[in-house]
Amino acid sequence: MESNKRVSIIDVAKKAGVSIATVSRVINQNGGYSKETEERVRKTIEECGFTPNVNAIGLRTNRSNSIGVIVPDITNEFFARIIRELDTFLLSRRYSLLVCNSNEDYMLENMHIKGLAEKHVDGIIYISGQNEIKEISEIKNLPIVYIDRAPKNAEVLILSDNEMGGYLAGRELIAKGCTKILFLRDIRYASTIRSRKEGFIRALGENGISFSEELEMSCFPEYEETRGVMERLLREKGCFFDGIFTTNDMMALACINVLMENRIKVPDQVRVVGFDNISLSQFASPQITTIAQDTKELALHAGETILKMIEGKEIRKKKTIIPVRLIARGTT
Amino acid sequence: MESNKRVSIIDVAKKAGVSIATVSRVINQNGGYSKETEERVRKTIEECGFTPNVNAIGLRTNRSNSIGVIVPDITNEFFARIIRELDTFLLSRRYSLLVCNSNEDYMLENMHIKGLAEKHVDGIIYISGQNEIKEISEIKNLPIVYIDRAPKNAEVLILSDNEMGGYLAGRELIAKGCTKILFLRDIRYASTIRSRKEGFIRALGENGISFSEELEMSCFPEYEETRGVMERLLREKGCFFDGIFTTNDMMALACINVLMENRIKVPDQVRVVGFDNISLSQFASPQITTIAQDTKELALHAGETILKMIEGKEIRKKKTIIPVRLIARGTT
DNA sequence: GTGAAAGCGCTAACAC
């Protein structure tokens, strides 16, 4: 309220009649001061409205109390949810989030990484979604936690139980009477997608249903692309299946829309299960049965892990698997 | 690659055989050096992989080269898109984005604001979405740009041309033959919503159609809530209208789904226009006609404006209106 | 239990 200059630790020290060292000790709770001194200093800090200058702290300690998070597309609800959870968790631990949207663009990503290095972030959370992700050599000894995908030599990885997701999807479809189930997957065929397929086939096997090549289709996992694939399939082969398991909800929605436009009833004639439980799956009509990834748990684990790494603690689990669950709705 | 210590400006100076001042001059392009010196210094910087320490710069210049952005819910695609644009724009200007998700929670928001102040952000972009937003007194002389909503005494505000949006929606519906158009609005009735209504009524007026009380409905602008309102309306009054203008796309989708479940054809019997052009509106079947807010332009203006304010330039326009446009699709 | 002082990496004023 006084001048336009920030109040510094020196002002506090003067006003409290102690040295700046003592003020610093109190702030950092490093001990080595009397109860009375502490109280006086705290009161003064309060009165002055003192807030420490993070640049000075960062310069001195080489830490910034901020964490960079790299994400391919913040506009994708799945990623946005993770960021939201990270944000509130890290706020509670007095860290800030530097959000970097890579747009799946190599150049942008490099610039962001450089920016994060310059900003002296204490760690990086790397939410990939990409199939192949590159080694980050620009950043030397920085702790990095990967979510969902990771390069070969990654230290720490957190991901959903994709195998179980595939299994639950398969089991749900079978339980509802499906016997010829289409598996429509992301054409990029990342390890996460392979796991989903494995789980799916496990469910089939348990029920004596065999899986054949002609039941597997792939495409770029967007709405229009998926529509194209489904339309062609229906045109060329007709509706020879009674169930579909897609590797995301957008693909499921595209299938459902194409089916309905062709007067094929969902779920009466064909049942559909998606993946991710994005909000869209509730707003479709009928609502889409899907496998929910636990974004909150994913984010919390990532946050806790990166903080541990920053504090120099050893991480026991290199790879953490977060459970998924089936959300049965109108399409099965 | 050498030791684990960061290379500083001193290392560069030594290696290039100049003083640190000269290195600093080259980095900041402040002039006062020869072509040859510049070249030598640049080469050395490159070789060492030197990146300036932003904490030191911040401490010295009292700037952090980072901007805080407060957003009610990053999970909302409209906000996410703005953040994405801001992110790439600011990256190009060597600024980072500190993203704060307020979750529409007063406590969280306060903590975030305190955090931003401590982090010494150079400015704040405040994307509200809220009806009433509070004065930010915690932050003294910090430049703030508001998007969409702002408190009374706000300096700078950027928002969409909501009046035109309402007008375009009304005109589209009328052009397609509608004469009894329902106006279904967000119950919070913010100024942005009022503008949309004004534009809508202007379109009606131009075509000699009068607007009556019974054609205006309101509800909390979410999917389930809107469904409830539509279901009740249909049950109690039947389908007495031939068009609907909703103040967002989610509400439009809810209406369309309820109508179709009641065997009312869209767009044959009832035409619908939404607002925002979220991606969902393309994935619905039929695709939803809507008013697109130009998130890119919104973000760019906000970014440019905040940078100008940070540089101390005078802002001529206190309030910038960004054009909207009609996207005609399957529901009209 | 407390204080003095060095120094983190940089910018900018000043000197030449």
Added chain:
DNA sequence: GTGTTAGCGCTTTCAC
């Protein structure tokens, strides 16, 4: 056109 140096606000070692 270039170098020297003070000092930004803080932590931390070393005295006492």
